[in-house]
Amino acid sequence: MKHTQRSTQQPLSRRGLLGIASAGAGAAALAACGGPSVGGDDGGGGGDEDATDYSDIEPATEIAFWSSHPGGSKDVEAELLKQFTEKTGITVNHVTAGSNYEEIAQRFQTAQAAKDDLPAVVVLSDVWWFRYYINGNIAPLDPLIEQLDIEISDYRETLVEDYQYEDKQWALPYGRSTPLFYYNKDHFAAAGLEDRAPETWQEFEEWAPKLTQGEVAYMYPDLAGYAGWTLQNVLWGQGTAWSDEWTMTCTDPTTIEAMQWVQDSVxxxxxxxxxxxxxxxxxxxxxxxxxxxxxxSLIGVLEAASFEVGVGFLPAGPVDGPVCPTGGAGLGIPAEISPEEQLAGAMLIQFMGEAESTVAFSGATGYMPVRKSADISELLEKTPQIQTAIDQLEVARTQDYARVFLPGADQEMANSVGTILTAEGDVEDALTDLQATLEEIYSSQVEPKLS
Incomplete structure (x- = not known):
């Protein structure tokens, strides 16, 4: 990828940042992912200077689990927590810590000062777990994974690797998703189109004038929660991105061209x-x-729609594709709680990630089963569209650093795209402002905390 405007920041290598990561880290509850800012003077590191020996520790008998219930998962979470208590004897306080990822992030940040009001397990979205790593707020899971013999190799690699930094694991997958292309089969049939998602965006442009059954052929997702996430597909397909590691590329001519195409579509x-x-x-x-x-959103859409729903891979671009990001949430453990609570929390994470648990969670929400060994045959009989999401992992890509590792950057991207799409602002001006903002976030909030 050619970049004509680069910052002077020195990029951290991809291997150094994500270990062996090869695919990226949105969900139904993705909206408002700005999250809290990075603050404080403590260096990064997540409390791993002296790894705790858990071999002689007894797990706490009562812990709290903080969730925003991604994908409307409150009921299935409650049932899984009940099963966990029956299995282990550990009581779990099921806390609604926010209605979305931003609200739970704000509450988790506020609780850091009290230290005695922290959960044992917290839902961490793809756009804010890293800021808690660099603030030292979350514990490395490696010693707990070793103590409990959690089968990391049985997790889908493209999901588990999203939470790796400097060869340590900082969370494990929970409510994980890819964006899908949803289409109305009745509308497509009335337009004389094939019963499939378009292979490329250019193909859909040719189809769009024929789709007259609805008010509009295509609806971009609401910007607050989805702009930075889903538009990676468009940028990558045209050979560009929000960033090249820590170098921001919003003002690259190819990025400007790609976003001009998006504006022109509207x-x-x-x-x-x-x-x-x-x-x-x-x-x-x-x-x-x-x-x-x-x-x-899959289960909700299938239940609400009065027509047959089709799903497919995200369309490819003229340069690359099909290609898509993954997103959603993982489960992490606070660094400041007792070893007894950490061990009990890890036991809960282990249980929530077991094959049977992840199938139950997927069946209730539409999120992907995160374990390879999960028997999804009954799940696919009921919701065969989930297979498309699993298959799309083969073309998933690591998300741009600018979106997932810069505090508040996702919301800044949404604001910039809003200028372009809802105010019909000048594309190059909007992206120039965005690049300056992202570079300031990096230099002031992230770079000083990276070793």
Missing amino acids: YSNGWAQVSSSDSADTFAAGVCSATIASTG
Whole structure:
């Protein structure tokens, strides 16, 4: 990838940042992922200077689990926690710590000062777990994984590797998803189109004028939660990205060209609009013929739609594809709680990641089963569309550093895309402002904390 405007920051190598990571880290509850800022003067490291020996520690008998119930998972979580207590004797206080990832992030940050009001397990989204690593707020899971003999090799590699930094594991997968291309089969049939997702965005541009059954052919997801995440597909497909490791590439001519194409789809060409709320709901109501939404929205869409729903891979671009990011949440453990609570928390993470548990969670939400050994035959009989999400992992890619490792960057991307798509602002000006903002976040909040 050619970059004509690069910052003077020295990039940290991909191997140094994500170990052997090869695929990226959104979900139905992804909205408002700005999260808290990085603060304090403590260096990074997540409390791993002197690894705890858990071999002689008895797990706590009562712990708290903080969740935002991604994908409407409160009921299935409650059932799984009940089973965990029956199996281990450990009581779990099931806390609704926020309605989305940002709210739970804010509460977790506030609790750091008290230190006596922390959970044993907390839901960590893809856009804010790293800031807790560099603040030293989360514990490395490696000694707990070793103590409990958790089968890391049985997790899907493209999901578990998202939480690795400097050869340590900082969370394990939980509510994980890819964005999918959703389409209204009735609308496609009425337009004389094949019953499949488009292979490329250029192909969909050719199809769009024929899709007249809905108010609009395509609905971009609501920007607050999805702009930075899903538009990686468009950028990557055109041979660019939000960043090249720690070098911001928003002002690369190819990035500008890609985002101009996005703006033109709404204004000059008129085949797309931007959803003002959850585009999955808009799609299920039949307002648009197609959209992109998380697999975490899948069950809800299938239940709400009065038409047959089709799903497919994200379309490819003229340079690369099909290609997509993964996203969603993992489960982590605070660094400041007692070893007894940490051990009990790790036992809970282990249980929530067991094959049977992940199948139950997937069946209730649409998120992907995170274990290879999970028997998903019954799940696929009921919801065969989940197989598409699993297959798409083969073309998943590590998310851009700019989105997932810069505090608040996801919201800055949403604001910039809002300028481009809802205010029809100048694309190059908006991306120039975004690049300056992201570089300032890196230099002031991240670079000083990286060793």
